[in-house]
Amino acid sequence: MEILKVENIVKHYAGHTALDNISISTQQGEIFGLLGPNGAGKTSLIRIINQITGPDEGRVLLNGVEITRDDISKIGYLPEERGLYKKMKVGEQALYFARLKGMSKSEAKRKLKVWFDKFDIADWANKKVEELSKGMAQKIQFITTVLHEPKLLILDEPFSGFDPINTDLIKQEILRLKENGTSIMLSTHNMSSVEEICDSIALINNSKLIVSGSLNDVKKQYSSDTYAIQFKGVMMAFANALWTGYELLDKKQLDDNTAIAYIKLKNDNKVNDLLKAVMPSVEIEEIHKVVPSMNDIFMKAVKGEKGGNNE
Amino acid sequence: MNKLGLIINREYSSRVKKKSFWILTIVVPIIIVGMMFGVMLLSQEETKEVKVLIADPADWCQGEIFQKNQEESNVEFYFYENYLDSFQVFMTDEKFEEFDVMVWLTEKVPTSRKVPVFYKEKLSLKNEHYIQSKVESRLMEYFAMKETNISRQQYNAIKQPFGFKFIDGNDPLGTDYSDEQAGVGFAFAILTYMFIFIYAMQVMKGVIEEKTNRVIEVLISSVKPFQLMMGKILGIGLVGLTQFLVWLLLSGAGLMLIRMFVFTDVTYAENWDVEAMQNGVVQNEFNTQSNDFAFLIFEAIPWTLMLFSFVTYFIGGFLLYSSIFAAIGAMVDSETDTQQLVLPVTMPLILSYVVASMLITNPLSPVGDWFAVIPFTSPVVMMVKVAMGTAGIVQYISSIVLLFATFLGTTWLAAKIYRIGILMYGKKASWREVIKWIRYK
Numbered sequence: 001m002e003i004l005k006v007e008n009i010v011k012h013y014a015g016h017t018a019l020d021n022i023s024i025s026t027q028q029g030e031i032f033g034l035l036g037p038n039g040a041g042k043t044s045l046i047r048i049i050n051q052i053t054g055p056d057e058g059r060v061l062l063n064g065v066e067i068t069r070d071d072i073s074k075i076g077y078l079p080e081e082r083g084l085y086k087k088m089k090v091g092e093q094a095l096y097f098a099r100l101k102g103m104s105k106s107e108a109k110r111k112l113k114v115w116f117d118k119f120d121i122a123d124w125a126n127k128k129v130e131e132l133s134k135g136m137a138q139k140i141q142f143i144t145t146v147l148h149e150p151k152l153l154i155l156d157e158p159f160s161g162f163d164p165i166n167t168d169l170i171k172q173e174i175l176r177l178k179e180n181g182t183s184i185m186l187s188t189h190n191m192s193s194v195e196e197i198c199d200s201i202a203l204i205n206n207s208k209l210i211v212s213g214s215l216n217d218v219k220k221q222y223s224s225d226t227y228a229i230q231f232k233g234v235m236m237a238f239a240n241a242l243w244t245g246y247e248l249l250d251k252k253q254l255d256d257n258t259a260i261a262y263i264k265l266k267n268d269n270k271v272n273d274l275l276k277a278v279m280p281s282v283e284i285e286e287i288h289k290v291v292p293s294m295n296d297i298f299m300k301a302v303k304g305e306k307g308g309n310n311e
Numbered sequence: 312m313n314k315l316g317l318i319i320n321r322e323y324s325s326r327v328k329k330k331s332f333w334i335l336t337i338v339v340p341i342i343i344v345g346m347m348f349g350v351m352l353l354s355q356e357e358t359k360e361v362k363v364l365i366a367d368p369a370d371w372c373q374g375e376i377f378q379k380n381q382e383e384s385n386v387e388f389y390f391y392e393n394y395l396d397s398f399q400v401f402m403t404d405e406k407f408e409e410f411d412v413m414v415w416l417t418e419k420v421p422t423s424r425k426v427p428v429f430y431k432e433k434l435s436l437k438n439e440h441y442i443q444s445k446v447e448s449r450l451m452e453y454f455a456m457k458e459t460n461i462s463r464q465q466y467n468a469i470k471q472p473f474g475f476k477f478i479d480g481n482d483p484l485g486t487d488y489s490d491e492q493a494g495v496g497f498a499f500a501i502l503t504y505m506f507i508f509i510y511a512m513q514v515m516k517g518v519i520e521e522k523t524n525r526v527i528e529v530l531i532s533s534v535k536p537f538q539l540m541m542g543k544i545l546g547i548g549l550v551g552l553t554q555f556l557v558w559l560l561l562s563g564a565g566l567m568l569i570r571m572f573v574f575t576d577v578t579y580a581e582n583w584d585v586e587a588m589q590n591g592v593v594q595n596e597f598n599t600q601s602n603d604f605a606f607l608i609f610e611a612i613p614w615t616l617m618l619f620s621f622v623t624y625f626i627g628g629f630l631l632y633s634s635i636f637a638a639i640g641a642m643v644d645s646e647t648d649t650q651q652l653v654l655p656v657t658m659p660l661i662l663s664y665v666v667a668s669m670l671i672t673n674p675l676s677p678v679g680d681w682f683a684v685i686p687f688t689s690p691v692v693m694m695v696k697v698a699m700g701t702a703g704i705v706q707y708i709s710s711i712v713l714l715f716a717t718f719l720g721t722t723w724l725a726a727k728i729y730r731i732g733i734l735m736y737g738k739k740a741s742w743r744e745v746i747k748w749i750r751y752k
Contacts, residue, residue: 014744050532052734069535077532081736083525088325099317100533141529 009058033198080156091125233282322546344565496698518640536730627714628690638725641732663688686717
């Protein structure tokens with residue numbers, strides 16, 4: 001079931017177009033990754049979804065109905081550029097944000113206690129934010145975003161500012177929220193976490209939507225018939241064994257006698273044909289299809305390339 | 312509590328909980344009351360008793376100095392009828408230890424007409440006058456009786472003093488306190504000016520703080536920009552009113568205590584004046600002055616109207632200026648960028664300060680009448696006019712109505728700039744951009 005649908009959004013700022021006819025949709029209960037280089041328009045889109053700014057054209061539907069200001073309380077929004085009042089105490093501040101989200105004082109206090117215990121930060125409640133490290137402040141912000149248990153979470157760069165341990169902690173929390181039925185949209189530059197947790201992605205570059213779909217589909221779309229063959233023998237002999245039906249994209253010498261060659265199949269050739277061709281010349285140790293990483297896809301998409309790949 | 316209430320509450324309590332707020336709030340009235348008390352006290356009579364010994368071997372005073380009543384003065388007279396070899400004896404001898412002053416009536420006095428008076432500690436001017444006039448009139452009486460044949464009654468009838476009073480021809484009843492009223496009005500004008508300026512700047516700083524540390528991003532997903540702006544303005548305005556209220560209560564209490572324990576006669580100031588005139592008691596002129604000041608503080612100022620006006624004009628002026636300052640805060644990226652924008656906005660405030668000071672010497676100036684109605688200057692200028700009683704009721708009401716109407720206008724405009732500006736980072740907005748923001752739907 002579709003939870004969020006963005007239809008043909010156009011947004012112009014003085015002198016440039018921030019979003020050019022963007023349409024995406026996210027499914028109930030999935031983690032949706034919004035990717036794109038800096039300045040691509042991710043934050044502009046997220047702000048439009050959150051009703052902070054309005055689009056010049058297009059509309060945003062939440063559960064099939066055009067979104068209104070009142071729906072925003074049902075969304076948990078973690079902005080990319082986020083801050084806290086430096087002079088305010090942590091507990092007081094978390095309570096303040098929770099109540100601005102419409103929670104009652106007692107409910108907010110109860111739930112804050114649960115989260116503070118979970119993140120092992122109950123001791124900080126009476127500390128001022130300026131006494132905390134950046135990572136600590138990020139944890140508080142994450143808590144204030146999810147505290148009111150929104151059905152839809154929009155997290156703009158949720159991992160920025162965290163060390164690997166805390167990144168993992170947040171990742172696990174995001175996955176746990178997903179298990180509990182929360183739909184999540186997140187923007188990130190952290191491609192490895194996209195592969196780990198995202199179900200679908202959309203990639204925006206230069207204010208245009210370039211790629212979107214489920215992670216597997218996107219990967220398929222970007223994979224090509226490229227194989228990595230690891231072998232023992234002489235590279236020259238290997239290369240000579242290839243006919244015109246194969247293209248040697250790249251090669252890597254592992255030691256004196258071992259190398260990896262990246263081969264693209266052409267002319268409807270199969271892997272078996274490739275193996276037959278090279279087996280007489282070298283000793284094959286391993287062969288696998290090269291699946292593009294999100295990082296590769298990102299780089300390729302942003303650079304406007306498509307097709308061939310290597311690791 | 313609704314969201315606006317929550318925001319107001321945070322803005323208010325985060326400021327009121329600060330130590331610096333309370334230090335300022337408590338120290339200022341102490342200084343005010345202390346200074347007023349100091350002024351009143353400076354010329355106020357001493358309470359310490361002064362014992363005056365009259366060394367009078369010829370017994371001219373006959374052991375008697377006429378004092379109307381004991382409370383008239385803190386001076387007490389004692390008599391010593393033996394000869395003294397020198398005044399050193401008075402200064403050093405143990406038996407004179409208790410006396411502060413000696414009036415030495417030597418045998419040369421009737422011819423030399425010079426009376427040496429030795430003191431151990433410097434006397435106040437008032438006590439010097441008192442001692443001189445009392446002893447002098449006693450001596451005159453003695454010699455009049457001795458050298459002539461007139462009776463004591465006759466002498467006293469002649470000696471009855473003529474009271475000379477210097478009266479302002481423009482104000483024969485002597486009720487003109489306009490200079491003092493202007494002074495108090497100007498003090499209030501400065502207070503209004505400072506309060507508006509300080510608290511409006513706090514609104515601007517608060518906006519910049521939220522913008523630069525990006526709290527605004529978190530907030531803006533929960534509340535509307537207008538709620539945020541109004542919450543901040545109202546919360547900080549309440550802090551200002553709280554501070555003023557505490558100042559008022561503490562200063563009021565302080566002045567009440569002074570009135571109760573130090574200037575108990577102030578209530579009867581008019582009677583006191585009349586009595587002084589009838590008796591021509593010259594030595595009390597110093598006392599009269601200090602009571603004038605006390606009278607001004609306690610009686611001559613329309614306090615209720617002043618306080619009402621202050622609160623009204625502070626609220627109106629603060630709302631007006633703080634909404635503009637909130638917009639400025641939203642337009643810039645850091646506090647250093649503000650100066651250029653703040654200056655033109657503070658110009659009318661500075662101008663109103665100048666006009667207010669001009670009104671002191673020229674209370675009926677038509678320029679003052681205009682500036683007392685123009686919303687950007689009225690909060691400061693009107694305070695002087697109210698204190699001096701030169702504001703007409705129509706002028707007063709229209710000034711307030713105009714002030715609040717203008718505040719609605721500036722708030723509407725500021726809100727349009729604010730909602731866009733708070734999410735713009737990296738540079739100061741140009742005027743062209745700002746005009747564009749205002750036009751955004």
